[in-house]
Amino acid sequence: MKSTEYITVTQLCTQYKVTSQWFHKLHDTGLIHITTVEEQPCVSLQAIHQVDKIMRLHQELHVNAEGIDIILNLLEKIDTLQLEMNSLKSRLNIYDTEQ
Template structure:
């Protein structure tokens, strides 16, 4: 397993100014996935975009893990509905032309 695509939790704690327990809580709640490599916790780089949203929701809006989970689920549903709307508009264009 290559560590090039993983970011150490310690680095993220310093960058976001949070405790390691914050990341452990996110992992326990299923919001992120922590991978242990050589007894050190890491997060895959593909989770960073989602992680940044989570940290902003928590720090700026003081939303707890349950609230963050709800917000992320709602945002995902909005994205799905927007995709469906675009697909429906594209199908309607066929009949308009």
């Protein structure tokens, strides 16, 4: 694996002004996945959007890791329900246009 596909936890700590323990707690909670690359704990660049969302919840709303987990699960559930609702609306529109 290339190290350019990852950002170190140290860099994230500097960027977000938090300790490395915070990121390890996020990892323990299952919110992010920390991988060791060249003997340094790192997070995939693909997960940066998720990390940014987590950090905004933590820093702007003062939500702890457990609360963030609940919020993200609820947001995912809302997205799923919206997709299902749109699908059902489309199916109903077929019957509505036949009349």
